[in-house]
Amino acid sequence: MRERLGGGLTPLQILLAILCLKVSYCSSILGDEHNALVSIERSAVTPDISPSAEPQPFLPSLAPSPLMPFTNATVPKLSGLCSLNFSAAQSIMSMTATDCWASFAPYLANVVCCPQFDATLVILMGQSSKNSGMLALNATHSNHCLSDVITILEAQGANGTLQSICSVSPANLTAASCPIIDVNEFESSVDTSRLLTACEKINPVKECCDQTCQNAILDVAQKLSLNGMSSSDGIPISAEHSNSVDDCKNIVLRWLASKLDPSSANSVLRGLSNCNTNKVCPLKFPNITTLSKECEGLINNQTDCCEAMESYVSHLQEQSFLTNLQALNCAVYLGMKLQQANVSKNLYNLCQINLKDFSLQALSQESGCLLPSQPSDATFDQMSGISFMCDLNDNIAAPWPSSTSIVPLPSCNKTSKIPALPKASSAHCGACIEKLLVMLLFATSLFLKMPP
Known part of the structure; x- marks a missing residue:
């Protein structure tokens, strides 16, 4: 969905690029010039599954930087004035x-x-x-x-x-x-x-x-x-x-x-x-004036409208990982704002906007990470680093709001018309990251200290 890499990567993009290691569909995201810079090792480790088989959730992983050990060698210096156990x-x-x-x-x-x-x-x-x-x-x-x-x-x-x-x-x-x-x-x-x-x-x-x-x-x-x-x-x-x-x-x-x-x-x-x-949408929405001008009424130019929509959504994708229910709330909220601005066409269908497009992305729409409504905790492993479960596979269309749309906790209202939600992540992962290159981690630790 995003083609905004330009001449370099932002700190967040570099951080999220790590999530693409050893995942086959991420192999072409960065381009040759960036491949040479960070020396990312890629290999297809996604298990062979038939087209009819149910895709498995993805387990992103981030190892701690060698410059910042996960556990400090020194004992933390406490005040000595707190009696909490x-x-x-x-x-x-x-x-x-x-x-x-x-x-x-x-x-x-x-x-x-x-x-x-x-x-x-x-x-x-x-x-x-x-x-x-x-x-x-x-x-x-x-x-x-x-x-x-x-x-x-x-x-x-x-x-x-x-x-x-x-x-x-x-x-x-x-x-x-x-x-x-x-x-x-x-x-x-x-x-x-x-x-x-x-x-x-x-x-x-x-x-x-x-x-x-x-x-x-x-x-x-x-x-x-x-x-x-x-x-x-x-x-x-x-x-x-x-x-x-x-x-x-x-x-x-x-x-x-x-x-x-x-x-x-x-x-x-x-x-x-x-x-x-899960009751609310935590995202901050930029002004929709430019978007509404391109997409209001009968829409004169569908290409310009969808480019404006994709540009707008790309700003949302830089904010936070979302659960599937949060993404649902965000989609309905944005749709209502657009309808109030005289946008009558279903832009989500027109521009192929999915629920996961509202959550943080790993450089590409194909790597959108949507957490289950009951998100699991992150885990730490000495070999694979920090991992957490998310779903990259459910391309559920974002719902364009109607008079029956209910934002808070739609799953509790059995009569509300909502799309099928992504399934809760299982205990299995479709692609697990075993190891991260020190060269990439070193570069990441430096870029994270730079202003955006």
Whole structure:
């Protein structure tokens, strides 16, 4: 879809070029002059499958740069002023460091990295409350603890700017406006048995539609925010009280994390976050004026219109990896914006725009990476580096919106007209990257430090 390489590659393009190693259909993407520069070794390792066989998902892989080891040899220097029990969530923190690996964190942020980082903070707070009896830190303590958490993660290969990438501040570890943070007071104020029954184990698919655990959390958070006051006076809920409910939800999650083992708590928290992640389109859309002028009304020149459409979508592709449901939401949102700008023709059909065209691309439309709605964590291997599962094979046409289009959680509405979604990735990969050349990694590490 994109023919914008010009005289050189951007840092992001070089980074994503690594994903094409040893994948047969990537062999002609870069051109001879770039092949000579980075000496990419390519070979067809895609297994022989018949045309009727179901294509398998792809497992992209990135090895850490030799200039930046995945795990530092030195012990991270901590403040010594944080009482959080880091050892209780050691495995979860390692998972977070992998999900938020330095170079890829900004591009996996909204789907994998930040949800896992948030879950880690909740689990650390919950596990530590077993000894402290408190579900929140004061302002001073929270500063030291957040700094220590990021220092530990960075020492294991995570991006050092997670606070900025995930919009997290020390205030995220405090009580904020929730009036109850004492564990004993919490347990005497609400029906903890009902809460635990609803949330100790969730079905990540059914939960997003039925909201059993989410409703239980909301009910407890509302009771905590009232702190013994009656809500039956008929007084409208103020913005201040609404904020308090949101802050108390965090307290509820920390309490849940104290009652579950870290691995189980992580599964629940990630399942809940996926429900919110898949409701929205996280992309920032550029102004559509130029696009709408080329494509409005009867469309005078189809070629110019589709070139404008492809140019517009190429800007979207530089932002983030998306899940299939996020891509669906993005497609409907952009279609609605175009319809409001007097574009009546189905541009997705006209210009062959697929759902995966909204997600980050590996230099070519054929390498569009679309994550499943329940994205798996990234993994680290000494030989193959950082890997995560995505689907390059499902060329599902993007849906042009109609009056029946429903953006939030379309899979929960059985009557809504939506296209078949890409299947969830299986445990098998159609093409796995075994090894990356040091020469390419060296070049990548240098270019990533250069301004775009």
